[in-house]
Amino acid sequence: MEILRNFPCFSLILSMCASIISSALNGKWARRLNIFVISAIGVMSACTLYFTFVTNQCYIYKMGRFSAPWGNEIRFGNLEAVMALFFSVIMLLSILGGRKHLFVEVDPFKENLYYVLINLLMSSLLALIYTNDLFTAYVFVEINTISACGLIMIRENGHTLEAATRYMLMSLIGSGLLLFGLCILYDITGHLLMSNIKEQVLLLAQTGQYHIPLVVAIIFMGVGLAIKSALFPFHSWLPDSYGYSTASSAAILSSLVSKGYIFLLIKIFYRVIGFEIIAESRLFNVLFVFGLCGMIFGSLSAIRENDIRRMIAFSSVAQIGYIYMGFGLGTKAGMIASIFHIFSHAATKSMLFIAAVGLTDASGKSKKFIDLTGAGYRNVIAGATFTVGSLSMVGVPLFSGFISKILFAQASVSVGVNKMLPTLIVLAISTILNAIYFMKTVVRIYTPVKSDYPTIPWKQDVSYAVVCICFIICNVVLGMCSEPIVDLIRSGLAMFA
Amino acid sequence: MLDGLIANYGEAVAVLLFVIGFANLLLQKNLIKKIIGLNFMDTGTYLFLAEKGYIVGRMAPIVVDGVQDVNKYINPIPSGLVLTGIVVSVSVTALMLSLTIRLYQRYHTLNMDEISTILKKEEI
Numbered sequence: 001m002e003i004l005r006n007f008p009c010f011s012l013i014l015s016m017c018a019s020i021i022s023s024a025l026n027g028k029w030a031r032r033l034n035i036f037v038i039s040a041i042g043v044m045s046a047c048t049l050y051f052t053f054v055t056n057q058c059y060i061y062k063m064g065r066f067s068a069p070w071g072n073e074i075r076f077g078n079l080e081a082v083m084a085l086f087f088s089v090i091m092l093l094s095i096l097g098g099r100k101h102l103f104v105e106v107d108p109f110k111e112n113l114y115y116v117l118i119n120l121l122m123s124s125l126l127a128l129i130y131t132n133d134l135f136t137a138y139v140f141v142e143i144n145t146i147s148a149c150g151l152i153m154i155r156e157n158g159h160t161l162e163a164a165t166r167y168m169l170m171s172l173i174g175s176g177l178l179l180f181g182l183c184i185l186y187d188i189t190g191h192l193l194m195s196n197i198k199e200q201v202l203l204l205a206q207t208g209q210y211h212i213p214l215v216v217a218i219i220f221m222g223v224g225l226a227i228k229s230a231l232f233p234f235h236s237w238l239p240d241s242y243g244y245s246t247a248s249s250a251a252i253l254s255s256l257v258s259k260g261y262i263f264l265l266i267k268i269f270y271r272v273i274g275f276e277i278i279a280e281s282r283l284f285n286v287l288f289v290f291g292l293c294g295m296i297f298g299s300l301s302a303i304r305e306n307d308i309r310r311m312i313a314f315s316s317v318a319q320i321g322y323i324y325m326g327f328g329l330g331t332k333a334g335m336i337a338s339i340f341h342i343f344s345h346a347a348t349k350s351m352l353f354i355a356a357v358g359l360t361d362a363s364g365k366s367k368k369f370i371d372l373t374g375a376g377y378r379n380v381i382a383g384a385t386f387t388v389g390s391l392s393m394v395g396v397p398l399f400s401g402f403i404s405k406i407l408f409a410q411a412s413v414s415v416g417v418n419k420m421l422p423t424l425i426v427l428a429i430s431t432i433l434n435a436i437y438f439m440k441t442v443v444r445i446y447t448p449v450k451s452d453y454p455t456i457p458w459k460q461d462v463s464y465a466v467v468c469i470c471f472i473i474c475n476v477v478l479g480m481c482s483e484p485i486v487d488l489i490r491s492g493l494a495m496f497a
Numbered sequence: 498m499l500d501g502l503i504a505n506y507g508e509a510v511a512v513l514l515f516v517i518g519f520a521n522l523l524l525q526k527n528l529i530k531k532i533i534g535l536n537f538m539d540t541g542t543y544l545f546l547a548e549k550g551y552i553v554g555r556m557a558p559i560v561v562d563g564v565q566d567v568n569k570y571i572n573p574i575p576s577g578l579v580l581t582g583i584v585v586s587v588s589v590t591a592l593m594l595s596l597t598i599r600l601y602q603r604y605h606t607l608n609m610d611e612i613s614t615i616l617k618k619e620e621i
Contacts, residue, residue: 176538187549
């Protein structure tokens with residue numbers, strides 16, 4: 001049993017080593033190694049979850065020789081373990097789902113480099129989940145950005161190059177702000193370990209000393225991470241980078257990369273600064289307003305879009321808006337709703353990207369809606385998956401999107417009228433807008449039409465069909481067995497601080 | 498206010514550099530100028546850290562002539578952070594420059610807006 005304590009550290013080291021080894025292997029072996037490593041990380045995260053769930057407490061694991069105030073450490077409880085498990089499952093499904101396209105869209109000599117990037121991304125996501133040190137978190141944020149940029153531009157054409165440049169520029173602004181914020185925080189507290197910073201911040205808040213630098217640090221870190229996770233006015237890079245990169249990259253970027261930054265932000269809220277002090281600084285109100293704007297404007301842009309991949313990308317902007325709106329409510333219930341939405345959105349968005357690629361394959365690789373007419377009949381499994389994803393996004397019962405919407409609505413009722421009314425109204429408007437563009441697409445792919453494009457039977461690509469079915473199961477499980485998951489998130493948050 | 502600025506002139510300069518870099522990264526159209534802005538921004542942050550980590554009258558944390566007294570040296574961690582930060586910013590700059598070279602080879606311009614316009618035309 002005790003050996004399970006080492007598993008978070010093992011999984012980090014494993015994915016880092018795998019990325020180094022992959023650079024020396026050929027594409028085929030790099031792929032096998034990658035699938036093995038991601039599965040192993042999934043199994044190890046499941047064991048960690050079992051361990052923390054049974055013992056019901058969180059653990060601190062010392063990294064290196066030095067102990068607490070100076071050294072580096074990782075810390076894990078229920079929430080971290082379930083996040084790592086979920087991320088590895090989505091990562092595995094996304095890679096398997098877009099495998100066929102990788103062969104076509106990526107230069108065969110570069111295939112192993114793709115897996116180098118995937119392993120690096122996985123290790124940085126794990127580090128963001130597990131680390132208890134703020135500067136380590138910054139370094140892994142940068143590794144995450146660099147590998148995500150690589151994932152965008154590995155399919156080399158003008159669009160992806162431009163998208164990668166825009167992505168880098170926005171991300172660098174975000175990480176510059178994050179770095180400056182944490183430098184200020186380090187200067188006024190003298191610590192880099194999250195728990196130690198929190199002790200000092202509590203002291204500072206009691207004495208009222210260094211009030212302005214503290215608020216500036218909170219704002220810099222909050223805004224920096226919000227920019228990096230594509231909160232509404234900073235989303236200009238998003239549609240191109242999700243729309244033109246290869247299918248697996250789009251699925252991974254939309255469902256995992258931005259969620260890693262959001263998880264770090266939750267960590268900063270709870271473990272570094274403390275929830276009450278953040279609430280006093282009124283950062284939540286700012287995030288609330290931008291979250292609401294994102295929910296509306298993201299959906300409006302998606303309605304105008306004429307390209308299925310870019311439409312799904314704009315829908316991401318709206319969904320990120322939901323998550324920040326949940327933060328903005330400033331209550332524990334809002335936070336739980338946001339974390340559930342992280343799961344729900346990650347499962348649904350990667351599913352939609354993988355399904356969309358199946359539909360475009362059945363329409364002569366065209367992403368335009370006009371060519372997609374009737375694609376649901378030509379590729380039955382992709383059509384069904386897309387329909388399930390759309391229903392979940394709109395918030396139809398049985399699927400995960402419904403649960404997150406109901407959690408948001410319940411959370412909003414417990415806060416004051418000032419926030420309750422806008423939340424409920426925008427939630428309703430956004431649901432209608434979601435329904436407009438997703439149902440429009442579903443109706444279009446099931447409009448019977450005589451078409452020259454050949455039908456793709458599911459037997460032609462069995463692994464793709466299996467991945468699609470796994471995605472559907474994942475979504476339905478999140479939607480129908482939400483109670484234990486919400487309980488797990490609640491107990492995880494209690495251990496978190 | 499002014500006295501505070503003069504007493505902490507190092508930090509003031511660092512913040513000024515950060516702001517200049519930030520504005521360049523956001524507002525310039527030319528990619529190379531954007532990258533220069535990025536480096537300004539990072540350098541500002543490192544200057545801030547170095548300035549905060551230095552205590553007047555103490556030495557760099559390298560043991561010289563067998564002096565073991567803790568009060569003779571400054572804290573090594575801020576300097577360590579600056580070194581780590583420099584490594585990160587060098588790698589990010591290299592990546593940005595390589596992207597810029599690719600874009601220039603393809604479109605023969607460094608202006609992001611022009612590149613976007615060309616891409617839109619290509620699509621139609």
